[in-house]
Amino acid sequence: xxxxxxxxxxxxxxxxxxxxxxxxxxxxxxxxxxxxxxxxxxxxxxxxxxxxxxxxxxxxxxxxxxxxxxxxxxxxxxxxxxxxxxxxxxxxxxxxxxxxxxxxxxxxxxxxxxxxxxxxxxxxxxxxxxxxxxxxxxxxxxxxxxxxx
Numbered sequence: 001x002x003x004x005x006x007x008x009x010x011x012x013x014x015x016x017x018x019x020x021x022x023x024x025x026x027x028x029x030x031x032x033x034x035x036x037x038x039x040x041x042x043x044x045x046x047x048x049x050x051x052x053x054x055x056x057x058x059x060x061x062x063x064x065x066x067x068x069x070x071x072x073x074x075x076x077x078x079x080x081x082x083x084x085x086x087x088x089x090x091x092x093x094x095x096x097x098x099x100x101x102x103x104x105x106x107x108x109x110x111x112x113x114x115x116x117x118x119x120x121x122x123x124x125x126x127x128x129x130x131x132x133x134x135x136x137x138x139x140x141x142x143x144x145x146x147x148x149x
Contacts (some may be wrong), residue, residue, distance in 0.1 A: 015061045024048055 015030055024047040033039040037059075044055045122129040
């Protein structure tokens with residue numbers, strides 16, 4: 001027989017199933033016996049004339065079906081969470097691969113720029129020194145003007 005705790009734990013769902021199964025019961029009848037197994041069985045017997053054993057068997061079946069439904073829902077929910085976690089991992093993995101690829105491209109660009117600058121200095125060493133000296137001179141003047149203020 002369904003226990004008082006089982007009835008109380010799932011009362012709203014059980015109540016709906018009881019109303020479907022035993023339409024003779026009113027909402028007031030169910031409000032009176034809310035979660036009280038013996039009183040519920042007695043009320044159903046009184047309204048329907050069915051045997052106590054038949055009613056208890058039917059209530060056990062209702063509780064068992066609800067428990068199975070909750071269990072399958074829980075399993076399905078867990079599967080959905082697992083699937084979402086796996087998709088998220090795949091997305092992060094893809095994002096990481098894209099970031100590594102972009103880093104490689106930037107690194108190549110910087111290395112190409114360095115090689116070009118090195119080749120320019122090797123081809124035109126005097127001009128390169130003059131440009132570096134001029135750049136340093138201008139930077140020094142700007143810094144000294146800023147410090148004076």
